[in-house]
Amino acid sequence: MLGEAARAAGYRLIVRDEVGSTMEEARRALAQGDAGKLWIVARSQNAGRGRHGRQWGSPPGNLYASLLLVAPCEPALAPQLGFVAGLALHDAAMLVSGGLQGLKLKWPNDLLVGRAKVSGLLLEGESRAGRLDVVIGLGVNIASCPSDTPYPAAFLRQHVPHVAVEAVLAALSDAWLSRFEAWSRPGGFGPIRAAWLERAAFLGEEITIRLTEGPLSGRFAGLDASGRLELxxxxxxxxIDAGDLYFGSPA
Known part of the structure; x- marks a missing residue:
């Protein structure tokens, strides 16, 4: 079930036992004329995917969700929604874990515990009739995590044994509402950017960004006013507008 505040604000929830991917389900709802503010959650996925089309393992016990937003903002501002969603993930994880130490945000789209990935998100847009609709896919490792990843991975029950999918969804939906409303105010990205940087992994450290032209290394200096990484x-x-961030040598 969604959080009380999210439900009061008109957000809706569809739960499926198994789907190809919740993002494709959200796109299907959009094509059928859904008005947005719709969470789609699946107990498992058989065709989940991450950034750059990577396969995302989706066994039962974790949270697989997508949020459909119809024309949530000016198209040029849509990339900032990734930071809004990242903060909501962090807020939710902090709430359900009772303030778990080591929760950090990794640019541009991951939630870490220590230096291990526990959650990620994928932001996609679809233009039509002069507007941009957005689907935000979110996966949270709760009961398990993949072992065949090029980076360390973790799951919440390693740290909080009894945390439930339902509690994470309720906390996440309410946290999204709070962060989105704050971002929607005039000048709202400034406070979002500041809050994100307070939770940023590897800030001030030497990192490597994998770009299309090859890896680039340097010191993570911060984010510019639009959310691009400063190296x-x-x-x-x-x-840097987009790329994969690694600490140490890129995998």
Missing amino acids: ETGAGLRV
Whole structure:
């Protein structure tokens, strides 16, 4: 069930036993004229995916959810919704875990416990009739995590043994509402950016960003006013729109 505040604000929930992916279910709802503010949750997925089309393992016991938003903002601002959703993930994890130490946000889209990935999100948009609709896919490792990943992974029950999928969903839906409403105010990305940086993993550390032209290493200096990563390199400051962040050598 969604959180009380989310339900009061008009958000709706559909729960499926198994789907290909919740993101495709959200796109199907959009094509059928859904008005948005719709959470779609599956107990398992057989065709889940992450960034760049990577397969996302989806066994039962974890949270697999997508949020459909119809024309939530000006198209140019849509990438900022990834930071809003990331903060909501962090808020929810902190709430259900009773303040678990080591929860951090990894640019651009992951939630870490220590240096292990416990959650990720995928932001996709669809343009039609001059508007941009958005689907945010969120996966949270609760009961298990994959073992064949190029990075460390973790799941919440390693740290909070009795946490339930239902509690994470309720906390996440209410946290999303709170963060989205704050972001929607004039100048709202400023406070979102500041809150994200307070929770940022590897800030001030040497990192590697995998770009289409190859890996680029430097010091993670911060985010610019639009959310692009600032990387201090030997050749000067680089501003990165998109890429995969690694600590140490890229896998």
